[in-house]
Amino acid sequence: MRIDKFKKESPEPKRCVCSAVDVCETEKEIILTVDMPGVDRKTLNVDLQGDQLTIVGHKPKDVLDGKYTPYYEERASGIDYYRTFQISSEIDREKIRAEYTNGVLEIRLGKSQEVQPKKIEIQTN
């Protein structure tokens, strides 16, 4: 389990929610699945600076028409979802794709060619 690929995460800058992330690995990619329900798409940002990958999205405060009083509140709103990861040099920076569906942001980080497992032909005389 090469969990050291994602080293220490940087602290969050301000009040925000650390979204839940699943990390899984295939031969060719590392896939990050981030829970970010209700985020304003215009504020969604996936940023790669050096070896730091930052994921940010703003969830706007609930605005309801009419006079509503909160009866019961558990969700966070009017807040940023924020996570950062340090990615290793095994990732090919040209091969990063992100897609937001049903409140989940899926980021695929392609591994560079050298790192992908290669099948070596065995020569027999």
Add this chain to the structure above:
Amino acid sequence: MVNFPMKKQNESWYPFSDIQNLHKEMNRLFDFSFPKWDSETSLLSGQWAPAIDVYDSKDNVVVKADLPGLTKEDINVSVQDDLLTISGEKKQESEVKEKDYLRTERYHGSFHRALRLPAQIDLSKVNANFKDGVLEITLGKKEEAKPKQITVNIK
């Protein structure tokens, strides 16, 4: 002849007080870790429960639930009187078979949540929509459940 570990000569040792304290502490820790939900919610029937907000107005109750990663086909919503039940199952994302999970923080599997709403609901006035992982349910209150103002004659 049994030797009891005594702290001081004149201090009696109640053997069960320590155990009682431990029991009390464990209960407290348990209640803290698993906050009490509405009595209709069963911890055993669902493995996780989505976060829910309930808003109340004169005519309606609005319920919002965070359900990222689900589609509307995965979710069941039902209402009876003033009890709202939301349940469903997050299907396994299995387009890639040879996945090696390095870290899982998100919830998977089925969920079930039941809660009492602030008023009795008129079942013909319920609608729900699901966008970007947020389920929003608007429920109209029954006429008799709406707040009414009456003037009181003081004799």
